[in-house]
Amino acid sequence: MIGKLSDQQMQTILQQNMMGRIGCSSHSKIFVVPVCYAYNGKAIIAHSAEGMKINMMRNNPQVCFEVDEVTSLTNWRSVIIWGQYQEILDERERFYSVKFLMSRLLQYTEAEKVHHAQAIVADEDTGHFNSNIRPVVYRITIEEMTGRFEHGDLLI
Template identity: 25%
Template structure:
Protein backbone atom coordinates (compact mmCIF):
# COMPACT_ATOMS: atom_id res chain seq x y z
CA UNK A 1 0.00 0.00 0.00
CA UNK A 2 1.30 3.47 -0.89
CA UNK A 3 0.32 7.06 -0.26
CA UNK A 4 -1.38 8.74 -3.20
CA UNK A 5 -0.10 12.03 -4.57
CA UNK A 6 -2.50 14.97 -4.08
CA UNK A 7 -3.23 15.24 -7.82
CA UNK A 8 -4.27 11.56 -7.91
CA UNK A 9 -6.47 12.06 -4.85
CA UNK A 10 -8.25 14.94 -6.56
CA UNK A 11 -8.66 12.91 -9.75
CA UNK A 12 -10.36 10.10 -7.82
CA UNK A 13 -12.71 12.63 -6.20
CA UNK A 14 -13.48 14.26 -9.56
CA UNK A 15 -14.08 10.92 -11.30
CA UNK A 16 -16.77 9.77 -8.86
CA UNK A 17 -20.09 11.01 -7.49
CA UNK A 18 -20.91 8.75 -4.52
CA UNK A 19 -18.93 8.79 -1.30
CA UNK A 20 -19.46 8.40 2.44
CA UNK A 21 -19.90 11.31 4.81
CA UNK A 22 -18.73 10.81 8.38
CA UNK A 23 -19.96 13.11 11.13
CA UNK A 24 -20.63 13.15 14.87
CA UNK A 25 -24.14 13.27 16.38
CA UNK A 26 -24.84 12.89 20.09
CA UNK A 27 -21.22 11.82 20.69
CA UNK A 28 -21.64 8.93 18.23
CA UNK A 29 -19.94 8.58 14.85
CA UNK A 30 -22.24 8.22 11.83
CA UNK A 31 -21.37 7.36 8.23
CA UNK A 32 -23.86 7.79 5.40
CA UNK A 33 -23.57 7.40 1.64
CA UNK A 34 -23.88 10.68 -0.20
CA UNK A 35 -24.05 11.82 -3.80
CA UNK A 36 -21.56 14.65 -4.29
CA UNK A 37 -19.75 16.83 -6.78
CA UNK A 38 -16.10 17.71 -6.22
CA UNK A 39 -15.59 21.35 -7.23
CA UNK A 40 -11.88 21.43 -8.02
CA UNK A 41 -11.82 25.21 -8.55
CA UNK A 42 -13.36 25.95 -5.15
CA UNK A 43 -11.67 22.98 -3.41
CA UNK A 44 -14.91 21.81 -1.90
CA UNK A 45 -17.42 18.98 -2.07
CA UNK A 46 -20.99 20.04 -2.90
CA UNK A 47 -23.93 18.09 -1.44
CA UNK A 48 -27.52 18.55 -0.38
CA UNK A 49 -29.90 16.89 2.07
CA UNK A 50 -33.30 17.35 3.63
CA UNK A 51 -33.53 18.85 7.08
CA UNK A 52 -33.16 16.07 9.61
CA UNK A 53 -30.67 14.11 11.69
CA UNK A 54 -27.62 14.67 9.45
CA UNK A 55 -28.15 18.41 8.93
CA UNK A 56 -28.95 19.01 12.61
CA UNK A 57 -25.76 17.19 13.61
CA UNK A 58 -23.64 19.05 11.05
CA UNK A 59 -24.94 22.39 12.30
CA UNK A 60 -23.77 21.48 15.82
CA UNK A 61 -20.39 19.98 14.88
CA UNK A 62 -19.09 21.10 11.51
CA UNK A 63 -15.96 18.94 11.36
CA UNK A 64 -16.46 16.09 8.91
CA UNK A 65 -14.69 13.45 6.92
CA UNK A 66 -15.63 12.27 3.43
CA UNK A 67 -14.34 9.07 1.83
CA UNK A 68 -14.38 7.93 -1.79
CA UNK A 69 -13.11 4.55 -3.03
CA UNK A 70 -12.43 2.87 -6.32
CA UNK A 71 -12.23 -0.87 -5.75
CA UNK A 72 -11.49 -3.28 -8.57
CA UNK A 73 -10.31 -6.16 -6.39
CA UNK A 74 -8.52 -7.02 -3.15
CA UNK A 75 -5.19 -6.10 -4.76
CA UNK A 76 -6.37 -3.26 -6.95
CA UNK A 77 -7.94 -0.27 -5.18
CA UNK A 78 -7.68 3.41 -4.27
CA UNK A 79 -9.20 5.25 -1.33
CA UNK A 80 -9.28 8.98 -0.62
CA UNK A 81 -10.26 10.69 2.60
CA UNK A 82 -11.13 14.38 2.86
CA UNK A 83 -11.10 16.24 6.15
CA UNK A 84 -13.08 19.44 6.10
CA UNK A 85 -15.77 21.64 7.49
CA UNK A 86 -19.50 21.70 6.79
CA UNK A 87 -20.75 25.03 5.45
CA UNK A 88 -24.48 25.52 4.92
CA UNK A 89 -25.28 27.63 1.87
CA UNK A 90 -28.27 29.92 1.42
CA UNK A 91 -30.13 32.12 -1.01
CA UNK A 92 -29.12 32.51 -4.63
CA UNK A 93 -25.69 31.08 -3.90
CA UNK A 94 -27.27 27.84 -2.65
CA UNK A 95 -29.37 27.63 -5.83
CA UNK A 96 -26.28 28.23 -7.97
CA UNK A 97 -24.37 25.50 -6.10
CA UNK A 98 -27.29 23.05 -6.38
CA UNK A 99 -27.28 23.62 -10.16
CA UNK A 100 -23.48 23.23 -10.25
CA UNK A 101 -23.91 20.00 -8.25
CA UNK A 102 -26.55 18.57 -10.64
CA UNK A 103 -24.58 19.55 -13.76
CA UNK A 104 -21.32 18.23 -12.30
CA UNK A 105 -22.80 14.89 -11.25
CA UNK A 106 -24.33 14.50 -14.71
CA UNK A 107 -20.98 15.21 -16.42
CA UNK A 108 -19.27 12.69 -14.16
CA UNK A 109 -21.89 10.04 -14.90
CA UNK A 110 -21.73 10.79 -18.64
CA UNK A 111 -17.96 10.40 -18.56
CA UNK A 112 -17.97 7.18 -16.51
CA UNK A 113 -21.05 5.32 -17.66
CA UNK A 114 -22.50 7.07 -20.71
CA UNK A 115 -25.97 6.96 -19.15
CA UNK A 116 -28.56 9.56 -18.18
CA UNK A 117 -30.18 8.59 -14.90
CA UNK A 118 -33.62 10.01 -14.24
CA UNK A 119 -32.80 10.95 -10.66
CA UNK A 120 -30.84 14.01 -11.78
CA UNK A 121 -34.00 15.79 -12.85
CA UNK A 122 -34.98 15.38 -9.18
CA UNK A 123 -32.04 17.63 -8.20
CA UNK A 124 -32.86 20.30 -10.76
CA UNK A 125 -36.52 20.19 -9.72
CA UNK A 126 -35.47 21.08 -6.18
CA UNK A 127 -34.59 24.57 -7.46
CA UNK A 128 -38.28 25.27 -8.07
CA UNK A 129 -39.64 24.01 -4.75
CA UNK A 130 -40.89 26.43 -2.11
CA UNK A 131 -38.76 24.73 0.52
CA UNK A 132 -35.43 24.01 -1.09
CA UNK A 133 -33.26 21.30 0.46
CA UNK A 134 -30.25 22.23 2.54
CA UNK A 135 -27.39 22.79 0.13
CA UNK A 136 -23.97 22.55 1.71
CA UNK A 137 -20.35 22.21 0.93
CA UNK A 138 -17.45 20.59 2.64
CA UNK A 139 -14.57 23.02 2.54
CA UNK A 140 -11.48 20.87 2.07
CA UNK A 141 -8.83 21.19 4.76
CA UNK A 142 -6.80 18.08 3.96
CA UNK A 143 -6.92 15.27 1.39
CA UNK A 144 -5.08 11.99 1.83
CA UNK A 145 -5.20 8.77 -0.12
CA UNK A 146 -3.92 5.21 -0.19
CA UNK A 147 -3.66 2.77 -3.05
CA UNK A 148 -2.33 -0.62 -3.89
CA UNK A 149 0.77 -0.43 -6.11
CA UNK A 150 -0.71 -2.17 -9.16
CA UNK A 151 -3.83 0.01 -9.48
CA UNK A 152 -4.37 0.94 -13.13
Template identity: 30%
Template sequence: MLIKEISREECNQVVRAGHVARLACCKEGRPYIVPITYAFAGNCLYFFSMPGRKIEWMRANPNVCLQVEEFFGDRHWKSVLVFGRYQELPPEGQWHREHMHAWTLLERRPNWWEPGGLKPGRRELATCSSHVFFSVDIEEMTGRAAYDAEA
Protein backbone atom coordinates in the same frame (compact mmCIF):
# COMPACT_ATOMS: atom_id res chain seq x y z
CA MET B 1 -0.67 -6.60 -2.61
CA LEU B 2 1.22 -3.35 -2.12
CA ILE B 3 -0.27 -0.29 -0.39
CA LYS B 4 1.12 3.21 -0.95
CA GLU B 5 0.23 6.78 -0.06
CA ILE B 6 -0.99 8.82 -3.01
CA SER B 7 -0.32 12.49 -3.75
CA ARG B 8 -2.79 15.34 -3.32
CA GLU B 9 -3.15 15.50 -7.12
CA GLU B 10 -3.97 11.77 -7.26
CA CYS B 11 -6.50 12.31 -4.43
CA ASN B 12 -8.06 15.15 -6.43
CA GLN B 13 -8.33 12.87 -9.47
CA VAL B 14 -10.17 10.19 -7.47
CA VAL B 15 -12.58 12.75 -5.98
CA ARG B 16 -13.08 14.47 -9.36
CA ALA B 17 -13.90 11.13 -11.04
CA GLY B 18 -16.42 10.07 -8.39
CA HIS B 19 -19.90 11.26 -7.54
CA VAL B 20 -20.84 9.30 -4.40
CA ALA B 21 -19.00 9.61 -1.10
CA ARG B 22 -19.56 8.31 2.40
CA LEU B 23 -20.15 11.26 4.70
CA ALA B 24 -19.26 10.84 8.37
CA CYS B 25 -20.37 13.26 11.07
CA CYS B 26 -20.42 13.08 14.85
CA LYS B 27 -22.65 14.42 17.60
CA GLU B 28 -22.02 14.01 21.30
CA GLY B 29 -19.35 11.40 20.60
CA ARG B 30 -21.63 9.26 18.44
CA PRO B 31 -20.65 8.73 14.76
CA TYR B 32 -23.04 8.61 11.80
CA ILE B 33 -22.14 7.74 8.21
CA VAL B 34 -24.23 7.85 5.02
CA PRO B 35 -23.66 7.69 1.26
CA ILE B 36 -24.21 11.01 -0.49
CA THR B 37 -23.95 12.42 -4.02
CA TYR B 38 -21.51 15.30 -4.46
CA ALA B 39 -19.93 17.70 -6.92
CA PHE B 40 -16.30 18.82 -6.63
CA ALA B 41 -14.98 22.27 -7.56
CA GLY B 42 -12.02 24.27 -6.31
CA ASN B 43 -11.40 23.34 -2.69
CA CYS B 44 -15.03 22.39 -1.92
CA LEU B 45 -17.46 19.53 -2.23
CA TYR B 46 -21.12 20.46 -2.81
CA PHE B 47 -24.20 18.53 -1.69
CA PHE B 48 -28.01 18.49 -1.57
CA SER B 49 -30.15 16.92 1.14
CA MET B 50 -33.48 17.09 2.85
CA PRO B 51 -33.36 17.94 6.57
CA GLY B 52 -32.71 14.95 8.78
CA ARG B 53 -30.16 13.44 11.09
CA LYS B 54 -27.03 14.32 9.09
CA ILE B 55 -28.05 17.97 8.68
CA GLU B 56 -28.98 18.23 12.37
CA TRP B 57 -25.69 16.65 13.43
CA MET B 58 -23.56 18.79 11.07
CA ARG B 59 -25.27 21.93 12.34
CA ALA B 60 -24.25 20.87 15.86
CA ASN B 61 -20.71 19.84 14.86
CA PRO B 62 -19.48 21.10 11.46
CA ASN B 63 -16.35 18.89 11.40
CA VAL B 64 -16.89 16.08 8.90
CA CYS B 65 -14.99 13.40 7.03
CA LEU B 66 -15.78 11.92 3.62
CA GLN B 67 -14.46 8.81 1.95
CA VAL B 68 -14.34 8.38 -1.83
CA GLU B 69 -13.02 5.26 -3.51
CA GLU B 70 -12.28 3.68 -6.88
CA PHE B 71 -12.18 -0.09 -7.37
CA PHE B 72 -10.40 -1.76 -10.24
CA GLY B 73 -10.53 -5.24 -8.66
CA ASP B 74 -10.12 -6.89 -5.28
CA ARG B 75 -6.42 -6.05 -5.12
CA HIS B 76 -6.37 -2.76 -6.99
CA TRP B 77 -8.15 0.26 -5.52
CA LYS B 78 -7.75 3.87 -4.38
CA SER B 79 -9.33 5.37 -1.28
CA VAL B 80 -9.36 9.07 -0.35
CA LEU B 81 -10.32 10.69 2.95
CA VAL B 82 -11.45 14.30 2.91
CA PHE B 83 -11.54 16.23 6.18
CA GLY B 84 -13.41 19.52 6.26
CA ARG B 85 -16.13 21.75 7.61
CA TYR B 86 -19.83 21.81 6.84
CA GLN B 87 -21.24 25.09 5.55
CA GLU B 88 -24.95 25.44 4.86
CA LEU B 89 -25.77 27.41 1.70
CA PRO B 90 -29.17 29.10 2.11
CA PRO B 91 -30.71 30.50 -1.10
CA GLU B 92 -30.83 34.07 0.19
CA GLY B 93 -28.34 36.50 1.65
CA GLN B 94 -24.58 36.15 1.59
CA TRP B 95 -24.66 32.49 0.49
CA HIS B 96 -26.96 32.96 -2.53
CA ARG B 97 -24.15 32.83 -5.11
CA GLU B 98 -22.62 29.68 -3.55
CA HIS B 99 -26.09 28.10 -3.33
CA MET B 100 -26.62 28.66 -7.06
CA HIS B 101 -23.09 27.41 -7.82
CA ALA B 102 -23.81 24.17 -5.91
CA TRP B 103 -27.09 23.72 -7.77
CA THR B 104 -25.41 24.31 -11.14
CA LEU B 105 -22.67 21.76 -10.42
CA LEU B 106 -24.98 19.09 -9.02
CA GLU B 107 -27.62 19.32 -11.75
CA ARG B 108 -25.05 18.13 -14.32
CA ARG B 109 -25.54 14.60 -12.98
CA PRO B 110 -28.66 12.59 -13.87
CA ASN B 111 -31.10 12.26 -10.96
CA TRP B 112 -28.69 14.22 -8.72
CA TRP B 113 -31.43 15.11 -6.26
CA GLU B 114 -32.83 11.61 -5.64
CA PRO B 115 -30.44 10.28 -2.97
CA GLY B 116 -30.76 13.46 -0.91
CA GLY B 117 -34.41 14.11 -1.65
CA LEU B 118 -36.04 10.76 -0.97
CA LYS B 119 -36.69 9.27 2.44
CA PRO B 120 -37.55 5.65 3.25
CA GLY B 121 -41.13 4.72 3.94
CA ARG B 122 -44.41 5.96 2.59
CA ARG B 123 -44.20 8.95 0.29
CA GLU B 124 -46.35 11.90 1.24
CA LEU B 125 -46.60 15.29 -0.34
CA ALA B 126 -44.51 17.86 1.45
CA THR B 127 -46.22 21.13 2.22
CA CYS B 128 -43.06 23.11 1.45
CA SER B 129 -39.62 22.57 0.00
CA SER B 130 -37.18 22.42 2.87
CA HIS B 131 -34.18 21.10 0.96
CA VAL B 132 -30.65 22.06 1.97
CA PHE B 133 -27.64 22.79 -0.19
CA PHE B 134 -24.33 22.69 1.63
CA SER B 135 -20.62 22.55 1.05
CA VAL B 136 -17.65 21.03 2.77
CA ASP B 137 -14.57 23.22 2.66
CA ILE B 138 -11.62 20.85 2.34
CA GLU B 139 -9.04 21.23 5.10
CA GLU B 140 -7.06 18.04 4.46
CA MET B 141 -7.10 15.23 1.91
CA THR B 142 -5.17 11.97 2.15
CA GLY B 143 -5.27 8.79 0.15
CA ARG B 144 -3.94 5.31 -0.34
CA ALA B 145 -3.80 2.95 -3.26
CA ALA B 146 -3.48 -0.82 -3.45
CA TYR B 147 -1.79 -2.63 -6.31
CA ASP B 148 -1.25 -6.29 -7.01
CA ALA B 149 2.41 -6.97 -6.22
CA GLU B 150 2.69 -9.08 -9.38
CA ALA B 151 1.52 -6.28 -11.71
Protein backbone atom coordinates in the same frame (compact mmCIF):
# COMPACT_ATOMS: atom_id res chain seq x y z
CA MET C 1 1.65 -3.06 -3.22
CA ILE C 2 0.10 -0.47 -0.87
CA GLY C 3 1.02 3.16 -1.42
CA LYS C 4 0.16 6.79 -1.00
CA LEU C 5 -1.73 8.73 -3.71
CA SER C 6 -0.23 11.96 -5.03
CA ASP C 7 -2.15 15.25 -4.81
CA GLN C 8 -2.97 15.00 -8.53
CA GLN C 9 -4.26 11.42 -8.15
CA MET C 10 -6.49 12.48 -5.23
CA GLN C 11 -7.84 15.42 -7.26
CA THR C 12 -8.61 13.09 -10.18
CA ILE C 13 -10.46 10.60 -7.98
CA LEU C 14 -12.57 13.36 -6.43
CA GLN C 15 -13.39 14.83 -9.86
CA GLN C 16 -14.22 11.50 -11.52
CA ASN C 17 -16.66 10.24 -8.89
CA MET C 18 -20.07 11.34 -7.71
CA MET C 19 -20.70 9.14 -4.65
CA GLY C 20 -18.88 9.47 -1.38
CA ARG C 21 -19.50 8.89 2.30
CA ILE C 22 -19.79 11.64 4.85
CA GLY C 23 -19.00 10.96 8.48
CA CYS C 24 -20.29 13.25 11.20
CA SER C 25 -20.69 13.04 14.96
CA SER C 26 -22.75 14.62 17.68
CA HIS C 27 -23.37 13.78 21.32
CA SER C 28 -21.20 10.62 21.22
CA LYS C 29 -23.06 9.26 18.15
CA ILE C 30 -21.17 8.74 14.87
CA PHE C 31 -23.09 8.65 11.59
CA VAL C 32 -21.70 7.64 8.16
CA VAL C 33 -23.91 7.86 5.09
CA PRO C 34 -23.44 7.89 1.30
CA VAL C 35 -24.07 11.17 -0.56
CA CYS C 36 -23.97 12.40 -4.15
CA TYR C 37 -21.43 15.20 -4.49
CA ALA C 38 -19.49 17.39 -6.85
CA TYR C 39 -15.89 18.51 -6.31
CA ASN C 40 -15.01 22.01 -7.47
CA GLY C 41 -11.28 21.88 -6.82
CA LYS C 42 -11.65 23.55 -3.41
CA ALA C 43 -14.61 21.94 -1.66
CA ILE C 44 -17.15 19.14 -1.78
CA ILE C 45 -20.61 20.42 -2.79
CA ALA C 46 -23.71 18.42 -1.81
CA HIS C 47 -27.28 18.76 -0.66
CA SER C 48 -29.69 16.91 1.57
CA ALA C 49 -33.15 17.07 3.06
CA GLU C 50 -33.36 18.08 6.71
CA GLY C 51 -32.66 15.13 8.98
CA MET C 52 -30.19 13.47 11.31
CA LYS C 53 -27.12 14.13 9.14
CA ILE C 54 -27.84 17.86 8.74
CA ASN C 55 -28.70 18.26 12.44
CA MET C 56 -25.49 16.51 13.47
CA MET C 57 -23.34 18.62 11.13
CA ARG C 58 -25.00 21.82 12.36
CA ASN C 59 -24.21 20.76 15.91
CA ASN C 60 -20.63 19.71 15.09
CA PRO C 61 -19.40 21.02 11.71
CA GLN C 62 -16.15 19.00 11.81
CA VAL C 63 -16.71 16.18 9.30
CA CYS C 64 -14.89 13.47 7.38
CA PHE C 65 -15.56 12.58 3.73
CA GLU C 66 -14.41 9.49 1.84
CA VAL C 67 -14.41 8.44 -1.81
CA ASP C 68 -13.42 4.91 -2.83
CA GLU C 69 -12.78 3.19 -6.14
CA VAL C 70 -12.71 -0.57 -5.56
CA THR C 71 -11.99 -3.02 -8.37
CA SER C 72 -11.07 -5.97 -6.13
CA LEU C 73 -9.73 -6.73 -2.67
CA THR C 74 -6.20 -6.00 -3.89
CA ASN C 75 -6.98 -3.21 -6.36
CA TRP C 76 -8.47 -0.05 -4.85
CA ARG C 77 -7.95 3.69 -4.32
CA SER C 78 -9.33 5.78 -1.47
CA VAL C 79 -9.34 9.49 -0.61
CA ILE C 80 -10.24 10.81 2.85
CA ILE C 81 -10.95 14.47 3.57
CA TRP C 82 -11.28 16.21 6.93
CA GLY C 83 -13.07 19.53 6.81
CA GLN C 84 -15.82 21.87 7.89
CA TYR C 85 -19.51 21.64 7.04
CA GLN C 86 -20.89 25.00 5.85
CA GLU C 87 -24.45 25.59 4.73
CA ILE C 88 -24.74 27.71 1.61
CA LEU C 89 -27.38 30.30 2.47
CA ASP C 90 -26.77 33.09 -0.02
CA GLU C 91 -29.42 32.60 -2.74
CA ARG C 92 -27.09 33.36 -5.65
CA GLU C 93 -24.31 31.10 -4.38
CA ARG C 94 -26.90 28.43 -3.57
CA PHE C 95 -28.31 28.60 -7.12
CA TYR C 96 -24.88 28.23 -8.73
CA SER C 97 -23.87 25.45 -6.31
CA VAL C 98 -26.96 23.41 -7.16
CA LYS C 99 -26.45 24.11 -10.88
CA PHE C 100 -22.83 22.90 -10.62
CA LEU C 101 -23.84 19.82 -8.64
CA MET C 102 -26.59 18.88 -11.11
CA SER C 103 -24.32 19.43 -14.12
CA ARG C 104 -21.75 17.05 -12.62
CA LEU C 105 -24.37 14.42 -11.80
CA LEU C 106 -25.83 14.60 -15.30
CA GLN C 107 -22.49 13.59 -16.85
CA TYR C 108 -23.15 9.95 -15.98
CA THR C 109 -25.10 7.27 -17.88
CA GLU C 110 -28.78 7.63 -18.73
CA ALA C 111 -29.82 5.04 -16.13
CA GLU C 112 -27.81 6.78 -13.44
CA LYS C 113 -29.17 10.18 -14.48
CA VAL C 114 -32.78 9.03 -14.16
CA HIS C 115 -32.18 7.33 -10.81
CA HIS C 116 -30.31 10.27 -9.25
CA ALA C 117 -32.59 12.95 -10.67
CA GLN C 118 -35.59 11.21 -9.12
CA ALA C 119 -33.84 10.76 -5.81
CA ILE C 120 -32.73 14.36 -5.71
CA VAL C 121 -35.57 16.54 -6.95
CA ALA C 122 -38.69 14.54 -7.76
CA ASP C 123 -41.83 13.69 -5.88
CA GLU C 124 -42.15 9.93 -6.47
CA ASP C 125 -45.95 10.02 -6.74
CA THR C 126 -46.19 12.68 -9.46
CA GLY C 127 -42.73 12.83 -11.03
CA HIS C 128 -42.77 16.61 -10.58
CA PHE C 129 -40.56 18.83 -8.49
CA ASN C 130 -41.77 18.85 -4.90
CA SER C 131 -41.74 22.54 -3.98
CA ASN C 132 -42.53 21.76 -0.32
CA ILE C 133 -39.04 20.30 0.18
CA ARG C 134 -36.21 22.82 0.13
CA PRO C 135 -32.96 20.89 0.34
CA VAL C 136 -30.07 22.09 2.44
CA VAL C 137 -27.18 22.94 0.12
CA TYR C 138 -23.77 22.72 1.74
CA ARG C 139 -20.06 22.49 1.17
CA ILE C 140 -17.28 20.73 2.97
CA THR C 141 -14.28 23.01 3.02
CA ILE C 142 -11.17 20.88 2.89
CA GLU C 143 -8.69 21.23 5.75
CA GLU C 144 -6.71 18.04 5.22
CA MET C 145 -6.70 15.26 2.63
CA THR C 146 -4.98 11.91 2.31
CA GLY C 147 -5.14 9.07 -0.19
CA ARG C 148 -4.02 5.48 -0.33
CA PHE C 149 -4.10 2.70 -2.91
CA GLU C 150 -3.41 -0.97 -3.29
CA HIS C 151 -2.52 -2.69 -6.54
CA GLY C 152 -1.71 -6.40 -6.60
CA ASP C 153 0.60 -6.58 -9.63
CA LEU C 154 -0.15 -3.32 -11.40
CA LEU C 155 1.39 0.09 -11.06
CA ILE C 156 -0.87 3.17 -11.16
